Amino acid sequence: MVKICGIGAGYVGGPTMAVIALKCPSIEVAVVDISHSRISAWNSNKLPIYEPGLEEVVNQCRGKNLLFSTDVEKHVYEADIIFVSVNTPTKVRGLGAGKAADLTYWESAARMIADVSKSNKIVIEKSTVPVRTAEAIEKILTHNTNSKDIKYQILSNPEFLSEGTAIQDLLNPDRVLIGGNQDPEGIEAIRKLKAIYAHWVPEDRIIATNLWSAELSKLADNAFLAQRISSINAMSALCEATGAEVSQVSLALGKNTKIGPKFLNASVGFGGSCFQKDILNLVYICESNGLTEVANYWKEVIKVNDYQKSRFVHRVVTSMFNTVSGKKIAILGFAFKKDTSDTRKTPAIDVCKGLLGDNAFLSIYDPRVTETQIQKDLSMDGVEWDHPIHLQPKSSSVVKQVNVVGDAYEATRDAHGLCILTEWDEFKTVDYERVYDNMEKPAFVFDGRNMLNVDKLREIGFIVYSIGRPLDQWLKNMKIVN
Ligand code: UDX
Numbered sequence: 094m095v096k097i098c099g100i101g102a103g104y105v106g107g108p109t110m111a112v113i114a115l116k117c118p119s120i121e122v123a124v125v126d127i128s129h130s131r132i133s134a135w136n137s138n139k140l141p142i143y144e145p146g147l148e149e150v151v152n153q154c155r156g157k158n159l160l161f162s163t164d165v166e167k168h169v170y171e172a173d174i175i176f177v178s179v180n181t182p183t184k185v186r187g188l189g190a191g192k193a194a195d196l197t198y199w200e201s202a203a204r205m206i207a208d209v210s211k212s213n214k215i216v217i218e219k220s221t222v223p224v225r226t227a228e229a230i231e232k233i234l235t236h237n238t239n240s241k242d243i244k245y246q247i248l249s250n251p252e253f254l255s256e257g258t259a260i261q262d263l264l265n266p267d268r269v270l271i272g273g274n275q276d277p278e279g280i281e282a283i284r285k286l287k288a289i290y291a292h293w294v295p296e297d298r299i300i301a302t303n304l305w306s307a308e309l310s311k312l313a314d315n316a317f318l319a320q321r322i323s324s325i326n327a328m329s330a331l332c333e334a335t336g337a338e339v340s341q342v343s344l345a346l347g348k349n350t351k352i353g354p355k356f357l358n359a360s361v362g363f364g365g366s367c368f369q370k371d372i373l374n375l376v377y378i379c380e381s382n383g384l385t386e387v388a389n390y391w392k393e394v395i396k397v398n399d400y401q402k403s404r405f406v407h408r409v410v411t412s413m414f415n416t417v418s419g420k421k422i423a424i425l426g427f428a429f430k431k432d433t434s435d436t437r438k439t440p441a442i443d444v445c446k447g448l449l450g451d452n453a454f455l456s457i458y459d460p461r462v463t464e465t466q467i468q469k470d471l472s473m474d475g476v477e478w479d480h481p482i483h484l485q486p487k488s489s490s491v492v493k494q495v496n497v498v499g500d501a502y503e504a505t506r507d508a509h510g511l512c513i514l515t516e517w518d519e520f521k522t523v524d525y526e527r528v529y530d531n532m533e534k535p536a537f538v539f540d541g542r543n544m545l546n547v548d549k550l551r552e553i554g555f556i557v558y559s560i561g562r563p564l565d566q567w568l569k570n571m572k573i574v575n
């Protein structure tokens with residue numbers, strides 16, 4: 094029986110390993126993590142991450158060919174193939190701070206693998222890493238190994254799943270990318286990994302490349318997707334200034350088969366653990382290679398994203414008579430997108446901090462994010478558009494200005510305005526007449542996800558701002574725009 098060990102039981106490692114176990118009943122999959130609380134959650138009825146369909150997959154395989162453990166060394170020792178899905182955050186201090194990837198977790202995983210291994214291993218990079226990381230990992234493994242007879246093959250097999258649709262993405266991937274050395278041992282390692290995916294992925298979707306192409310493709314993939322969002326968000330600002338409608342522009346663009354329809358939704362800004370981190374990483378690699386123009390090109394994608402968030406805050410404040418001080422504002426949605434409890438780099442953090450900076454009182458509701466997480470997110474780092482990252486002391490007054498509540502009606506009661514920051518489906522079915530009746534007047538809606546029916550809201554009496562659409566007539570007549 095082939096044995097697989099997955100190091101890192103997070104958003105990537107957990108679902109990926111669970112789907113491999115589901116599709117390969119003849120393979121024993123052990124998922125290990127240094128975090129005891131994460132592993133005990135994976136072994137409980139309340140999984141540590143929310144992901145549609147994940148619970149069903151875990152319930153089918155756990156106790157059969159899927160196990161979760163903190164005994165990292167034992168399972169690494171026993172495995173033939175090791176997937177490494179540890180976190181690679183942006184470095185916060187030292188060389189490359191604010192841009193380069195922090196490979197501390199990766200390096201310590203590699204040193205541990207070298208320490209405990211007594212047989213040949215295929216080591217797979219799952220988490221996104223800078224180009225040529227495989228080379229560094231290979232050095233760590235071969236220079237720390239117990240015996241010259243142990244051979245390591247490093248493969249790059251980046252994960253392309255999106256949170257919220259992870260299980261579907263894993264079951265039916267557009268493509269599986271496997272990068273490896275182009276010598277006979279490397280090609281054999283690629284073949285072994287291909288054989289695992291071939292249990293459920295059609296062969297023509299499994300692409301083999303050299304190591305560096307696979308590593309770079311992952312960074313490029315996220316940079317291109319983020320660039321599309323920043324491009325449409327930049328257009329949304331122009332739409333608001335000219336009377337064009339961004340949704341109509343998106344539709345027209347998407348019908349061009351050269352462009353395609355996906356990732357063209359204007360929004361309050363992109364978030365998530367990958368886009369900003371990977372672009373900063375790309376920028377750092379470009380700068381390190383003397384490619385200043387290329388670095389500057391990609392930096393603009395982040396700058397436009399920061400601009401979109403600050404523009405949203407500016408719009409809220411200017412619309413509400415240039416001050417939100419002492420006003421209650423309801424925030425509907427805090428996660429970085431719907432169907433996830435993840436708040437990493439969510440635009441909601443920067444928008445809320447911007448409003449708190451103007452002394453607003455926030456009443457926040459998100460169907461999946463806990464109060465502890467929201468308070469933690471809002472009392473840490475400085476706002477994102479203040480690059481480079483700097484730390485602010487925790488402020489107890491910020492905590493007092495923030496109230497986390499259990500539903501949309503409670504959040505909006507007596508509020509002057511409401512902001513939609515995540516496109517949760519349930520916000521479409523809220524009774525906005527009831528919401529309107531219980532809000533202060535004039536009642537403002539700021540739809541950061543363009544998900545609500547603007548005309549209906551205006552009929553009810555709301556003053557509405559949505560991204561990239563003509564502004565409410567009332568605001569225009571009052572000449573308080575800009
Ligand atoms: C373009 C648009 O495609 C068309 O929709 C619009 O109506 C007019 O402008 P055109 O300029 O005729 O058409 O040619 P196009 O095929 O778009 O190529 C433009 C330039 O981009 C060429 O120099 C082409 O060589 C280059 N190109 C195109 C690339 O360098 N790489 C590509 O992948 C595609």
Ligand code: UDX
Nearest residue numbers: 252253254255256356357358360363364365367429430
């Ligand atoms: C992304 C990539 O899609 C995935 O391929 C990669 O493996 C990891 O990073 P993820 O961050 O989970 O996945 O979510 P994604 O759906 O890409 O959304 C990222 C952010 O962009 C979210 O904040 C989302 O709301 C925003 N977004 C997305 C838009 O603002 N407009 C869009 O049209 C699409």
Ligand code: ADP
Nearest residue numbers: 101102103104105106126127128179180198202
């Ligand atoms: P991602 O979104 O990339 O999956 P997460 O932060 O959700 O990132 O998950 C990464 C996981 O890797 C964390 O649960 C962390 O505890 C784990 N981890 C980090 N370093 C190691 C290590 N050396 N050995 C085992 N697990 C590790």
